[in-house]
Amino acid sequence: MSTPAMQPVITPSDSHSKSVTIRVGTRKSALALKQADYVVSSLSKLHPDVNFEIVGMHSAADKDKVTALYNFGGKGLWTNELEAGLMARELDIIVHSLKDMPTSLPDGCVLACVPEREDPRDVVVVKKALEGRYNSLADLPAGSVVGTSSVRRMAQIRRRYPALEFRDMRGNIDTRLKKLDAEDSDYSVLILAAAGLSRMGLLGRVTQYLDSTTEGGGMLHAVGQGGLGIEARADDEQTLRLLKALESNEVMLAAEAERSVMRTLEGGCSIPIGVETRWVGDNRLRLAATVVSVDGTQAADDALEQEVKTREQAVEFGEEVARRLTENGAQKILDVINAERAANPSTEKWVPA
Numbered sequence: 367m368s369t370p371a372m373q374p375v376i377t378p379s380d381s382h383s384k385s386v387t388i389r390v391g392t393r394k395s396a397l398a399l400k401q402a403d404y405v406v407s408s409l410s411k412l413h414p415d416v417n418f419e420i421v422g423m424h425s426a427a428d429k430d431k432v433t434a435l436y437n438f439g440g441k442g443l444w445t446n447e448l449e450a451g452l453m454a455r456e457l458d459i460i461v462h463s464l465k466d467m468p469t470s471l472p473d474g475c476v477l478a479c480v481p482e483r484e485d486p487r488d489v490v491v492v493k494k495a496l497e498g499r500y501n502s503l504a505d506l507p508a509g510s511v512v513g514t515s516s517v518r519r520m521a522q523i524r525r526r527y528p529a530l531e532f533r534d535m536r537g538n539i540d541t542r543l544k545k546l547d548a549e550d551s552d553y554s555v556l557i558l559a560a561a562g563l564s565r566m567g568l569l570g571r572v573t574q575y576l577d578s579t580t581e582g583g584g585m586l587h588a589v590g591q592g593g594l595g596i597e598a599r600a601d602d603e604q605t606l607r608l609l610k611a612l613e614s615n616e617v618m619l620a621a622e623a624e625r626s627v628m629r630t631l632e633g634g635c636s637i638p639i640g641v642e643t644r645w646v647g648d649n650r651l652r653l654a655a656t657v658v659s660v661d662g663t664q665a666a667d668d669a670l671e672q673e674v675k676t677r678e679q680a681v682e683f684g685e686e687v688a689r690r691l692t693e694n695g696a697q698k699i700l701d702v703i704n705a706e707r708a709a710n711p712s713t714e715k716w717v718p719a
């Protein structure tokens with residue numbers, strides 16, 4: 367004899383009922399919620415019988431904007447509380463900006479799906495009052511102030527445009543644009559990711575797209591920029607299978623190669639490295655990468671093309687590019703940056719994006 371409580375739960379055979387619910391964790395910023403909405407609407411189309419529920423969480427870094435970002439360890443800045451929710455089975459997947467994901471995930475967590483990528487490039491946005499006067503970095507007079515908190519962006523721009531000045535700029539995209547446009551602001555331009563602006567419907571503000579060409583300012587983007595990373599539990603086979611339908615194999619392989627360069631060079635710390643990946647033919651991936659000193663005077667560059675068909679090949683390819691960068695002087699540049707950070711962890715000003 368069994369009590370009612372011990373009886374199995376029987377799902378009614380009503381065709382409208384959805385038997386499985388996937389809880390989707392995300393940060394609560396406007397951009398993060400847009401990304402989670404995109405993932406849920408795409409997955410819902412692929413799996414109409416599955417119910418998806420978005421769970422927004424404030425991360426430690428969101429709650430404490432005053433403390434220098436490196437105090438959270440640099441690595442895994444936005445992800446820790448969400449991962450705790452994932453491991454506690456309060457969440458089934460987490461949607462991240464791929465560029466904010468650490469290159470090594472905690473045990474039990476995997477990068478389960480890399481969907482189609484937005485434009486990975488950085489862009490220039492001109493202060494409203496200066497629109498029409500300047501468009502590109504090359505237009506800016508000496509002493510113009512560029513707003514960015516990213517050492518990668520600052521170092522690369524300083525290398526090509528040594529007469530420009532740089533000032534810290536943090537906050538969500540809306541906040542940054544408001545600070546830029548304020549009447550009394552010193553900023554002439556802001557550097558942002560095209561992807562974030564695109565997702566927020568703000569691409570109209572872009573006056574220059576930055577890339578490795580001379581017209582593009584010689585700028586390489588962040589590892590994973592423009593991409594999304596969906597994290598899941600390594601042993602949750604049902605969810606892993608369900609996510610695979612949303613993966614772009616080309617984007618996943620390119621992102622794995624980019625992340626591998628970073629993982630190989632960093633030794634535990636997030637570092638300022640720029641990359642650019644492009645498919646150039648039959649399964650051939652071209653990967654360019656750069657590491658620039660904070661003052662822009664020293665740089666290590668490399669570009670290589672190789673056949674990449676599997677995740678393992680992508681990782682090996684990234685390791686090879688990292689080795690070549692090291693031989694070209696990247697390690698010396700990184701040693702200086704890491705020594706500075708170790709000496710001044712709490713005054714750290716620059717974000718590693």
Ligand SMILES: NCc1[nH]cc(CCC(=O)O)c1CC(=O)O
Binds near residue numbers: 560592
């Ligand atoms: N550094 C913060 C961050 N993390 C993700 C994005 C949006 C771009 C993306 O998804 O790669 C941004 C804003 C930015 O860099 O302009």
